[in-house]
Amino acid sequence: MERKIIKKLKAIVGKDHLSIAAEDLLCYSYDGTGLEYPPAAVAFPGSVEEICAIMRLATSESFPVVPRGAGTGMTGGALPVKGGLVLVMSRLNRILDIDEENQVAVVEPGVINGQFQDELARRGLFYPPDPASRNFCTMGGNVAECAGGPSAVKYGVTRDYVLGLEVVLPDGSLMHTGVRTAKGVVGYDLTRLFVGSEGTLGIVTKITVRVIAKPEATVTFLVLTDSLKSATELVPVIMKAGILPCTLEYMDRTAIRIVSTMLPGDFPKETQALLLIELDGDEQTVKSQSSKLWSLLDGKAGVLETRQAGNSEEVEMLWAARRSISPASFKLKPHKISEDVVVPRTRIVDLVTFAEELAEETGLVILTFGHAGDGNIHVNIMLDRDNAQELKAGIEAKKRLFEHVIDLSGTLSGEHGVGITKSQFLEMELDETSLNVMKKIKKAFDPQDILNPGKIFSRLPESKKD
């Protein structure tokens, strides 16, 4: 990046908030994928006006700008694959409004999801989208990826809660979308277009969300099974029985093994998989749904044991273990190809069986876990990228997994997005017409392709990705 541009950027954000120091460039080269693309500079804007000015400069000087939250994205969305400026949103971190009567809140994009949750809980309110990364990911990143989480099975994902947005467009103009009301159908739904747009259409600078009353009671169950098949077969059975859990997660035996020291109590040695089930609502509903669940599981083939968490400490341990699977997976291998495919609930058994067969055939360690209640399965193909043979086998396994998911009427991503790691597979799922419409939308917002270029639609050389 030319010195004159650096000078202008410093004039906009202040010299303390613009860095070209090697250590900063290194820190902002990574995200949750572990892939590395260094930027030319990193800016930490402190206001929407500064972001508008940066985008006007980027438009006139034609340099790439990549918005970034906490960098926990799993598909490379925040990576500056074409260099340029990384725009870190961490200074825009205020909760601007919590309107308890209307159950609406307004936050800046750098607010951490978990901090927002805690602030709402103090007022008896609840914002359901709860990615396992909630303690460090940002609300802006959640909007850009349409984040989900364990609660999605009952409460839906980010797009179900965002009412309106303030967005800086690539040319530096400021746009307001959506409403602050429960309903609103004036014009096209630009809010929904931006949710899940992966930072390619505009930079989100304010987020208006609906929040709901915090459920009165929650109970947590752990169901231990003798096979992965038994565990995953239970999922549609539970839902069909009229039980609507607020979370229905599962772990396979490898996932259990890597977080075993965090799990409360001892498990029978035959345990091959587990379900983590939570029921919430008013006391009466939770009670009746719980007894329905107990009787459904009682004596069910494959169920070794059903336990109810006795206290909040045990619940915390279970969730800490669940949230630790992804980081703990690196105990197995230094790298992974991490996918978050979705299939209809009745096809989960088929998908996890296929993943087990794939592991056996390729010799790779493949663990699966995740949001079984909505069919969103995290498939982690563990490998060492420096081992050419393993990398080749991993890439092939990913392709075969995707083909199988499409055959099962599934989708390639439930919550992690496309970024750079799935871009070459879009044609598997999208027809040519919709792909072309999407490209035209990108062009309409960003004719110079300066905002987060190289994402969703571009194919990068294979060596630079998984």
Ligand SMILES: Cc1cc2nc3c(=O)[nH]c(=O)nc-3n(C[C@H](O)[C@H](O)[C@H](O)COP(=O)(O)OP(=O)(O)OC[C@H]3O[C@@H](n4cnc5c(N)ncnc54)[C@H](O)[C@@H]3O)c2cc1C
């Ligand atoms: C251990 C772990 C567990 C995870 N569990 C889940 C899970 O359960 N559910 C889930 O959905 N995801 C999960 N993720 C993925 C990730 O946390 C989410 O995608 C999250 O929403 C990313 O937020 P971030 O702040 O880290 O965004 P980043 O990674 O910094 O950015 C993600 C994308 O958002 C764009 N972006 C960021 N801020 C803005 C902005 N203000 N305006 C426009 N674009 C912006 C970036 O350009 C990029 O394309 C997990 C990740 C990890 C590491």
